[in-house]
Amino acid sequence: MKKITILGIMLALVAIIYAFPAFAGTDDALLGRAKQFFGPLPSAMTSPENPITPEKVKLGKMLFYEWRISSDGTVSCNRCHQFNFYATDALKKSIGVRCRENPRNSPTVLNAADQIAEHWIGNRKSVEDQAKQALLGKASFGMPSYESVVKRLGKLGYGPFFKDAFPGEDDPVSMDNFAKAVGAFERTLVTPSPFDAYLKGNTNALTERQKKGLKTFIDTGCMTCHSGTYVGGQMYQKFGIFAPYWKYTKSGKIDKGRYAVTRNEADRYVFKVPVLRNVEKTAPYFHDGSVDRLEEAVFIMAKIQLGKTLNKERRDDIVAFLNSLTGELSDEILKVPLLPAKD
Amino acid sequence: MKKITILGIMLALVAIIYAFPAFAGTDDALLGRAKQFFGPLPSAMTSPENPITPEKVKLGKMLFYEWRISSDGTVSCNRCHQFNFYATDALKKSIGVRCRENPRNSPTVLNAADQIAEHWIGNRKSVEDQAKQALLGKASFGMPSYESVVKRLGKLGYGPFFKDAFPGEDDPVSMDNFAKAVGAFERTLVTPSPFDAYLKGNTNALTERQKKGLKTFIDTGCMTCHSGTYVGGQMYQKFGIFAPYWKYTKSGKIDKGRYAVTRNEADRYVFKVPVLRNVEKTAPYFHDGSVDRLEEAVFIMAKIQLGKTLNKERRDDIVAFLNSLTGELSDEILKVPLLPAKD
Numbered sequence: 001m002k003k004i005t006i007l008g009i010m011l012a013l014v015a016i017i018y019a020f021p022a023f024a025g026t027d028d029a030l031l032g033r034a035k036q037f038f039g040p041l042p043s044a045m046t047s048p049e050n051p052i053t054p055e056k057v058k059l060g061k062m063l064f065y066e067w068r069i070s071s072d073g074t075v076s077c078n079r080c081h082q083f084n085f086y087a088t089d090a091l092k093k094s095i096g097v098r099c100r101e102n103p104r105n106s107p108t109v110l111n112a113a114d115q116i117a118e119h120w121i122g123n124r125k126s127v128e129d130q131a132k133q134a135l136l137g138k139a140s141f142g143m144p145s146y147e148s149v150v151k152r153l154g155k156l157g158y159g160p161f162f163k164d165a166f167p168g169e170d171d172p173v174s175m176d177n178f179a180k181a182v183g184a185f186e187r188t189l190v191t192p193s194p195f196d197a198y199l200k201g202n203t204n205a206l207t208e209r210q211k212k213g214l215k216t217f218i219d220t221g222c223m224t225c226h227s228g229t230y231v232g233g234q235m236y237q238k239f240g241i242f243a244p245y246w247k248y249t250k251s252g253k254i255d256k257g258r259y260a261v262t263r264n265e266a267d268r269y270v271f272k273v274p275v276l277r278n279v280e281k282t283a284p285y286f287h288d289g290s291v292d293r294l295e296e297a298v299f300i301m302a303k304i305q306l307g308k309t310l311n312k313e314r315r316d317d318i319v320a321f322l323n324s325l326t327g328e329l330s331d332e333i334l335k336v337p338l339l340p341a342k343d
Numbered sequence: 344m345k346k347i348t349i350l351g352i353m354l355a356l357v358a359i360i361y362a363f364p365a366f367a368g369t370d371d372a373l374l375g376r377a378k379q380f381f382g383p384l385p386s387a388m389t390s391p392e393n394p395i396t397p398e399k400v401k402l403g404k405m406l407f408y409e410w411r412i413s414s415d416g417t418v419s420c421n422r423c424h425q426f427n428f429y430a431t432d433a434l435k436k437s438i439g440v441r442c443r444e445n446p447r448n449s450p451t452v453l454n455a456a457d458q459i460a461e462h463w464i465g466n467r468k469s470v471e472d473q474a475k476q477a478l479l480g481k482a483s484f485g486m487p488s489y490e491s492v493v494k495r496l497g498k499l500g501y502g503p504f505f506k507d508a509f510p511g512e513d514d515p516v517s518m519d520n521f522a523k524a525v526g527a528f529e530r531t532l533v534t535p536s537p538f539d540a541y542l543k544g545n546t547n548a549l550t551e552r553q554k555k556g557l558k559t560f561i562d563t564g565c566m567t568c569h570s571g572t573y574v575g576g577q578m579y580q581k582f583g584i585f586a587p588y589w590k591y592t593k594s595g596k597i598d599k600g601r602y603a604v605t606r607n608e609a610d611r612y613v614f615k616v617p618v619l620r621n622v623e624k625t626a627p628y629f630h631d632g633s634v635d636r637l638e639e640a641v642f643i644m645a646k647i648q649l650g651k652t653l654n655k656e657r658r659d660d661i662v663a664f665l666n667s668l669t670g671e672l673s674d675e676i677l678k679v680p681l682l683p684a685k686d
Contacts, residue, residue, distance in 0.1 A: 073433065074434070084679050098442060337427055339427045
């Protein structure tokens with residue numbers, strides 16, 4: 001009798017578990033589940049250390065396009081983060097000064113400033129830190145020293161713009177202020193999408209297929225890592241839990257990931273979980289750009305991160321949901337600034 | 344008596360000649376002289392062979408930014424013609440795929456489509472011809488064939504955009520249509536400046552210094568070559584009439600100029616007279632970018648083209664006038680287009 005009761009309770013539980021996804025098929029229930037894992041974008045990605053001001057953003061945007069501060073005059077932030085490609089460069093791995101290849105794929109700078117860290121292996125602590133360090137990167141701007149950048153900025157006529165952005169400072173043209181200005185600009189780069197409208201309660205903002213995909217995304221367990229406002233960017237994770245990633249991707253050289261930063265064996269093949277906002281528009285995929293198509297990337301992720309083999313329908317449902325993360329780039333984001341002509 | 348009469352007439356003529364510049368010092372007279380040599384910009388640079396349509400311009404603008412049609416994925420038209428630098432690249436000589444250096448400085452594509460030919464040595468007959476030929480240039484896009492470009496455009500998802508731009512065509516994705524679309528976009532790139540307002544009769548559109556400079560520009564003879572709507576672009580001329588150009592510039596290798604096109608001895612060191620619109624913003628100067636500062640470029644031009652040594656005042660007057668050719672880049676010009684994400 002006791003055994004039957006326990007069996008009955010277990011069966012009831014199984015029934016509830018099976019019933020739950022069906023229940024979640026209704027709009028309100030699915031929205032309720034989604035709200036547990038995700039949130040709508042803020043209007044800007046603020047930081048107490050670097051308050052956003054219009055003057056900083058204006059200067060930061062100019063500096064973002066300034067390629068005369070690279071060693072061969074062919075690299076700006078915009079070189080690897082072009083807004084026509086949703087702030088990526090559409091390359092497997094970015095190419096910097098003197099045609100030097102970066103070790104990894106260029107992530108978008110849209111919706112990027114609120115992550116736990118920047119870069120695939122988390123070796124840049126903030127967008128400000130990234131902007132500054134890129135200047136000395138051998139395969140990015142390739143400048144010999146920060147002093148040489150500051151000198152060059154002065155010659156190019158940026159003095160008055162730094163003065164406006166950092167009022168009252170004796171020596172406003174500095175590397176820290178460069179970082180703050182570019183960072184302030186990048187903190188404004190948010191791209192609200194249908195998914196944000198949905199999370200705010202407009203259940204018609206997603207198509208039926210996208211809602212089905214959202215459910216599949218959650219049920220499959222993708223949100224275990226890809227969660228929060230940015231659908232990622234909040235943790236590190238080993239790439240290839242159920243199988244080595246290079247067995248499924250078209251990677252060449254094997255990348256040790258965050259191990260390169262920490263020298264901790266536990267960080268071997270560990271990467272930052274990327275933000276999935278605008279993922280439809282930011283091919284090729286993964287840290288090495290080794291996969292061209294989103295369908296394939298989704299299949300591989302389920303396979304080697306969650307040990308699940310998605311059939312075509314479920315894979316395409318998830319892709320449909322991911323397309324709802326494609327945001328709008330404002331006229332302000334898409335407008336190119338004119339740069340000082342002095343030299 | 345007869346001799347005295349002739350002398351009298353001659354003296355009167357000399358007096359008139361001397362009086363003329365003084366007379367031209369008044370606003371109306373200077374404007375009258377300016378109108379003999381120059382004209383205001385049209386709203387677009389039309390061509391009967393390639394009528395401008397909104398659909399062609401839309402497609403052409405997208406293609407202008409498309410760098411996935413270059414051999415290493417790092418060159419678009421925009422790479423050498425960035426609007427933040429007034430559609431130049433701010434380099435001495437442009438750098439194309441695989442870091443290959445172009446033989447000459449990148450001219451602006453603003454106000455460029457009505458010239459006798461394109462490129463410094465006139466080896467591109469139109470903006471359409473230039474757009475197309477650049478694709479195969481070893482130091483520009485570096486593509487192996489036009490067929491490979493057409494194939495790539497199809498894969499990238501440009502089909503519907505070509506169909507819209509070239510309605511009724513069986514096979515709209517073609518190299519000729521690529522050229523027409525990019526050309527149509529470039530034909531819209533006009534930047535009206537204070538000088539245009541002046542030429543239309545608003546004598547207050549130029550400052551006193553700029554008007555003095557305009558007069559000096561004419562009196563010195565600069566308008567012998569730099570004339571017309573675009574203040575240049577209408578003829579070829581030997582660079583270095585009074586002295587070899589490389590004695591005054593900081594040129595390295597000596598460039599034979601248009602001789603490379605015609606193999607005619609008379610074309611040795613002959614270049615197209617460049618358009619001077621926006622010249623304030625398009626440093627470095629000359630076919631090889633060998634001079635950084637506009638003051639120096641003006642001094643050299645007077646010296647070796649006209650055999651005149653400008654003092655500082657006259658040189659700076661001319662620079663002041665040239666600054667009145669700096670035009671306004673419309674929001675439309677400065678807006679980056681989003682590109683298809685398919686591959």
